Amino acid sequence: MRTLRRLLPYLRTHPRAIAIMLGAMGAGVAVDLLRPWPMKLLIDHVLGGQPLPPGFAALVAALPGGQSANALLAWASVATIVIFLGGSTLATVSLVTSVRLGQRMVYALGADLFAHVQRLSLAFHSRRPVGDSVARVTGDPYCLQMLVNGTALPVAQSLLTLGAMFVVMWRLEPALTLLALGVVPFLGLFIYGFGRPMHVWARERRDREAHLMAGVQQTLTAIPAVQAFGREDAESDRFRRQAAATVAAYERSSIADMAFKLAVGLVTAIGTASIMWVGGRYALEGTVTAGTILVFLSYLAALYTPLNELAHTASTVQYAVANAERVVDLLDTAPDVVDQPGATQVRLIGHVRYDDVTFGYEARRPVVHGLTLDVKPGEVVAIVGATGAGKSTLVSLLLRFFDPWSGRITIDGHDVRSLSVKSLRAQIAIVLQESFILPITVAENIAYGRPDATREQIEAAAVAANAAAFINHLPHGYATGIGERGMTLSIGEQQRLAIARAFVKDAPILVLDEPTSALDAHTESAVLDALQRLMKGRTTFIVAHRLSTIRHADRVVVLDDGALLEEGPPAELLRRDGGPFARLWARQLGSTATPV
Numbered sequence: 001m002r003t004l005r006r007l008l009p010y011l012r013t014h015p016r017a018i019a020i021m022l023g024a025m026g027a028g029v030a031v032d033l034l035r036p037w038p039m040k041l042l043i044d045h046v047l048g049g050q051p052l053p054p055g056f057a058a059l060v061a062a063l064p065g066g067q068s069a070n071a072l073l074a075w076a077s078v079a080t081i082v083i084f085l086g087g088s089t090l091a092t093v094s095l096v097t098s099v100r101l102g103q104r105m106v107y108a109l110g111a112d113l114f115a116h117v118q119r120l121s122l123a124f125h126s127r128r129p130v131g132d133s134v135a136r137v138t139g140d141p142y143c144l145q146m147l148v149n150g151t152a153l154p155v156a157q158s159l160l161t162l163g164a165m166f167v168v169m170w171r172l173e174p175a176l177t178l179l180a181l182g183v184v185p186f187l188g189l190f191i192y193g194f195g196r197p198m199h200v201w202a203r204e205r206r207d208r209e210a211h212l213m214a215g216v217q218q219t220l221t222a223i224p225a226v227q228a229f230g231r232e233d234a235e236s237d238r239f240r241r242q243a244a245a246t247v248a249a250y251e252r253s254s255i256a257d258m259a260f261k262l263a264v265g266l267v268t269a270i271g272t273a274s275i276m277w278v279g280g281r282y283a284l285e286g287t288v289t290a291g292t293i294l295v296f297l298s299y300l301a302a303l304y305t306p307l308n309e310l311a312h313t314a315s316t317v318q319y320a321v322a323n324a325e326r327v328v329d330l331l332d333t334a335p336d337v338v339d340q341p342g343a344t345q346v347r348l349i350g351h352v353r354y355d356d357v358t359f360g361y362e363a364r365r366p367v368v369h370g371l372t373l374d375v376k377p378g379e380v381v382a383i384v385g386a387t388g389a390g391k392s393t394l395v396s397l398l399l400r401f402f403d404p405w406s407g408r409i410t411i412d413g414h415d416v417r418s419l420s421v422k423s424l425r426a427q428i429a430i431v432l433q434e435s436f437i438l439p440i441t442v443a444e445n446i447a448y449g450r451p452d453a454t455r456e457q458i459e460a461a462a463v464a465a466n467a468a469a470f471i472n473h474l475p476h477g478y479a480t481g482i483g484e485r486g487m488t489l490s491i492g493e494q495q496r497l498a499i500a501r502a503f504v505k506d507a508p509i510l511v512l513d514e515p516t517s518a519l520d521a522h523t524e525s526a527v528l529d530a531l532q533r534l535m536k537g538r539t540t541f542i543v544a545h546r547l548s549t550i551r552h553a554d555r556v557v558v559l560d561d562g563a564l565l566e567e568g569p570p571a572e573l574l575r576r577d578g579g580p581f582a583r584l585w586a587r588q589l590g591s592t593a594t595p596v
Contacts, residue, residue: 003324006331010105010144017101024094025157029164031087035298038076038083098153102145109141113330121336122401123361131214136330140206143323150316176279179271186267201253203322208246210326215242272297337400337421345423348411350377350508350539352398357407359397366405367393368562375555377508380540382550382570384584385559391543394559395511398541399428411509429507429538431531433514435498437486442471443478445497449505461503465530467496492523499530510535513543524549547588556581 011018114137125133170177219226219235226235279293354373360366368390375381383391397404400421409416416424429449437445446461447453453461458478462468470493474480486494495515502510515531532552544550556573558565558580565580566573573581 003321003328004147006328007109007144007147007324010109011148013108014101014104017097020097021094021101021153022156024090024097025153026160028087028090028094029157029160031083031090032161033164033168034079034083035087038079039298094153098149102149105144105148106141109144109327110137113137113141113327116331116333116335119335119338120333122396123336124333129211129214129218131217132210133330134217135210135213136326139209140323140326143320143327146316146320147324151320176275176282179274179278197256201249201256202318203325205246205249205253206322206326208242208249212239212242212246215239337403339420340417342418343420343423344414344418345420346412346414348414348427348508351375351412352509352539352541353410354394354397355408355410357397357404357409359393359402359404361402366562368397368404371407371559371562371564373557373564373567375539375541377539378537380535380542380552380554382542382544382553382556383559384544384547384550384556384581385565387545388561389559390562391559392513393562395430395513395541395543398509398511399430400424427507428509428511429502429505429534430511430513431495431498431502431515431534435486435494437482437489437494437497439482439484441478442474442480442482442497445482446478446500446504449501453504457504458500461500464503464533465496465500466526467493467500467530470496490523492527495523495527496530499527499534502534508538510538510540511543512540512549514545515542515549547585558584 117133117137166177215238219239226232275297279297282293352373352375354371357371358366358369360368367388371390371394373381383394385391393402396402397409398416400416403417411419411424438448443455443458446458450457455478459468462471462478471478471480482488486497489497499515512531512535515527528549531549535552542550542553550556550570553570555567556570557567558573560580566576570581573579574585576582
């Protein structure tokens with residue numbers, strides 16, 4: 001119930017659609033009550049010749065043809081068609097409205113999930129398979145449609161139908177009505193007994209489906225490595241194993257559903273047989289007419305149908321709740337980084353200070369500890385060190401991808417936690433080792449961080465990033481669509497687009513995280529030339545493994561195991577024989593190379 005209550009707001013936002021569905025439902029139940037009566041008119045009053053009840057006789061007398069047998073036969077036939085058309089029209093209205101409502105709720109929930117997932121930290125995404133998150137955002141929200149169209153509406157209609165049928169059947173024959181309702185306790189017992197197993201197996205089924213999707217996503221993301229290492233058959237075998245486990249989960253869930261439906265169907269079949277036996281005895285004894293028995297049996301089928309639906313919705317509910325639990329689990333995952341109460345938006349200049357900062361990704365395992373660093377506006381600072389020294393973590397903390405365990409980071413004297421996340425990140429441009437080019441047009445990629453950029457600003461950024469030449473040679477220039485993950489461009493072209501994106505953003509602070517590590521010497525030269533223009537006048541952090549990218553840095557910061565070993569101008573650090581930076585420089589570029 002806690003899970004279902006979390007999803008109720010998505011239903012409350014559509015009162016008009018709910019009113020239409022409930023109105024059509026009530027009218028449809030009323031029409032269903034009329035369905036058996038033309039048959040009773042035919043059996044008792046046309047073929048049996050029995051007189052019409054006084055009230056009904058007055059109504060028929062006002063119709064053309066009066067109470068003659070032929071007129072009654074004609075009106076019974078016409079009534080059958082009218083009742084069918086009325087019921088079908090109401091059912092269509094209810095179906096169309098419920099489908100529209102269901103889809104709107106599904107996509108509203110999916111949009112909220114997607115927005116929430118994007119706010120979750122990088123630590124969350126590093127632990128959760130992308131395929132599983134995709135399944136929760138695009139597949140699991142259909143639990144709302146199942147709960148409304150497959151559960152709530154059928155239950156409401158069934159209860160309304162049961163109430164109406166009970167009143168009519170009680171007026172026809174009270175003893176048979178009580179006998180018909182004797183199946184209800186058994187249905188309740190089956191719902192209680194089968195409910196938990198169906199829920200457990202439905203959740204396992206959905207988890208297996210998501211696991212299968214995650215495996216496909218992981219393989220397709222790494223398809224170059226899969227093909228290069230000849231792992232296609234191994235990945236296919238893995239898919240088959242996961243698929244087999246998914247099929248087994250489907251089988252267990254389906255067997256539970258079928259066993260439940262078999263038990264329910266058997267109970268209602270026994271109830272129907274009992275009514276046929278007792279009702280037949282009553283007719284033979286002359287207690288009731290044959291038409292009354294036919295009407296009662298028709299109502300009995302109409303009574304047991306909603307009872308069956310009420311019982312069968314138990315399996316639908318269990319599967320829907322299993323999906324809903326996955327949705328709520330994701331919605332209940334709190335973002336690690338959120339705006340504090342009273343978070344402000346401030347135009348920044350770029351004076352950055354790390355003050356005794358400690359942080360780690362796992363408890364009791366700090367990656368950065370006790371680090372203090374002061375960077376003046378417009379200063380270019382290179383951060384170097386061995387793999388795992390904490391270089392990328394340092395700039396991730398500046399962007400508030402994470403918050404430090406202790407200490408603080410300030411920009412122009414403002415603690416970054418006092419600034420709104422959106423405002424902070426809007427004033428930091430970033431160029432990463434992986435450029436993250438999206439499958440949209442070239443112009444849209446360049447303007448991704450500033451969607452309101454004009455065409456002139458986009459083209460100027462491309463020129464500054466040394467990207468204009470290759471863009472103009474593309475089939476449609478800036479309107480050319482780019483393949484998934486930038487696969488239709490070379491690595492160097494992708495990086496130049498990423499640099500153009502940073503130019504368009506025009507932020508006072510710039511982060512360059514291994515921007516040339518995957519480039520050859522010729523391409524690196526063109527990219528470094530663009531980066532040199534990009535860094536001008538901006539507070540810049542260069543995370544570098546290849547030291548060739550830091551030749552023009554004002555200061556070098558050397559990290560080791562998350563601690564600051566030394567800092568200073570690169571030329572000065574090189575003169576410290578045996579110093580950490582001098583050793584790194586000699587190892588990579590040779591002792592005779594100079595940093596300028």
